[in-house]
Amino acid sequence: MLGSLSSKIHDEERQGEAYQPGVAGKKEFRKKFYIESYGCQMNFSDSEIVASILNENGFGATANYTEADLVLLNTCSIREKAEQTVRNRLHIFRQVKVSRPGMLIGVLGCMAERLKEKFLEEEKLVDLVVGPDAYRTLPGLVEEAESGQKAVNVLLSRDETYADISPVRLDSNGVTAFVSIMRGCNNMCSFCVVPFTRGRERSRDAGSIVRECIDLFERGYREVTLLGQNVDSYYWMDETAGQVVTFALLLEKVALIDPLLRVRFSTSHPKDITDEVLLTMQRYENICRYIHLPVQSGSTRILQLMNRTYTREWYRAKVDRILSVLPDCGLSTDIITGFCTETEEDHQDTMSLMQYARYDMSYMFFYSERPGTLAARRYADDVPEEVKKRRLDEVVRLQNRLSLEKNKEDVGKTFVVLIEGDSKKSAADWRGRSTQNKVIVFPKTGSTRQKGDYVPVKIEDCTGATLLGRIVE
Incomplete structure (x- = not known):
């Protein structure tokens, strides 16, 4: 849910959104596809890649799943609620398929590997299952499914970045766009399933990123958000120039396209954001003064259990450094309440850190154990749900107060x-x-x-x- 400014309770997954026919609708296609996306902005970016691949293979977008030949759900595994939502949607689509037996139903993304057998064999809800690194094989998998076979490809890749695919921005406002710069994650946060569903970290060719941003600007877009699970660890070796492109250098390359092109980025891991990045932001007015800096917890003990690799004091020092270089920088964060063994003292540490950082906005959740994560294997999910929810409510109310206070400070500016x-x-x-x-x-x-x-x-x-x-x- 990148970019939202609401300080209400957010589910970690975005609500499903379907693509509206846009540019691609001007062409004639022999078949129609419908795609509904859940989860982080990376999933929505992936759906734009899928749309491009399908367009090249004769499928045009429709906003009405009842007329689609191919119905796809791009899924999220971050929270249990997302899985139940997807399962409910699949039952609805299966009902439509009863009257349209030629329609194919597929699941994409983060749920693909873990739930493929349930969706394909046990519940018989889908015809094809495709993991986030296998979208290029989608046309072939559709052909397999059309022949009556169950089509599956959930293999993870060490080098797939889809760098050569121009995303189809079917639901765009024509002004802002997301540009994926890397895939996967090397951080093994104990609560997080992303390294297991999206694989190891790999960075996209910097030249292809800059070309995509230039193309967007020339088509009238005026803001790009560089997107990755951990953008600050972006690393690309430009063999031709004999130059390592760091995230700071990539930011500069995109900022130099035109002063009228605003540049944002998400998400930063606190341990990886560098002075080089902050000073690059300081030099270029069109790099936005905003950093999403997930803290997850204000307790050093809980941070250690989460494998976040920093302490409460270290994080506070990072906030101080950001604001010393960029005094007008907006800050937002992610917070999880009720992680394994969290005490009231740990919870109060989170509340006090929020007050110290004075976040403009937070994404706030209570802990939801995900199968396969390090936390699920190592720790008991021992905080009662009513305690998790009560602590979440306290965090939300504090953030609402902080957000209002920060906004009042802007009145008159x-x-x-x-x-x-x-x-x-x-x-x-x-x-x-x-x-x-x-x-x-x-x-x-x-x-x-x-x-x-x-x-x-x-x-x-x-x-x-x-x-x-x-x-x-």
Whole structure:
């Protein structure tokens, strides 16, 4: 759920969203596909890759699964709720298939390996299962499934980055886009299933990343978010130039495309974000002053059990360093309550660290044990659910207060806002974000500005989640 500014309780998975027919809808296709995505922004980015592969093989997008020849769910394994949601959706699709026996149903992404036998054989809910490194084989798997076979490819890769595939941005606002720069993760956080579902870390060719960003800018996009499980560990050896491209250098290369192209990134692991990155952000005004810095817990003891490789004191020092280099930087985080053996003292450590960092926004969850993780193998999930939820409620209420306090401090200030489109509540208002990633809503009245323009907006009021202002010329 990257980029959201709500401080309400978030599920770790995003709610399913289906692609709307867009650019690809202008071509004639012999068959139609429907894709619904869950989880982190990486999954949504992957769905754009899948859409491109399917377009090249005669499938066009539809927003109506009842007319689709191929229905796909791109899945998330982070929380148990996501799995139940996906299973419920698959039952709905199977009902449609009764009247349309030629329709194929497939599961993509992070659930593929762990649940392939259940979905294919035990429950007979799907016709094909495809892991996140096997999307190039999707056309062949569809042919297998059409012949009546159960088609499966969940093999992980050490080098697949899909660098040569131009994503089809079917549900884009035409202003902002996500650009994947790496895949997989080498961090073995004990609560996390990602290293097992997405494989080892590998970085994408820097040249292909820059070319994709140039293409987006030339097509009218004005903001890119460089996306990875841990962007700060990006590493690419440019053999031609004899140069190692670090994340800081990649940031600079993208920032230099044009001053009108805003650059964001997500997500950073606290142990890997460097002074080189911070100083690059400081040098280029179009690199946004916003860092998502997941802490997970404010207790050093719990951080050690989580295998986060830093202490409470180290994390505080990192926050201090960020704000010393970038005093106006917005900060957000991830927090898990009720991890194995967490005590009230541990919980209070988290609350006090939140107050120290004064996050603008947090993604907040109670711990959900995932099969196959290090925590599931090593530790008892021994905090009662009612305690987890009570602690989560306390964290949420604290974050709501912090978010409102931080937003009130912005009243009276003027920010340069990139107009992303209409406000969700009224077509009479524009919606955009500041460089600190705060949502700003302001009236269209008296202005000829359009979506994709930069405008100065003076903040006059706020809620805990949104700044309210007016254009000042």
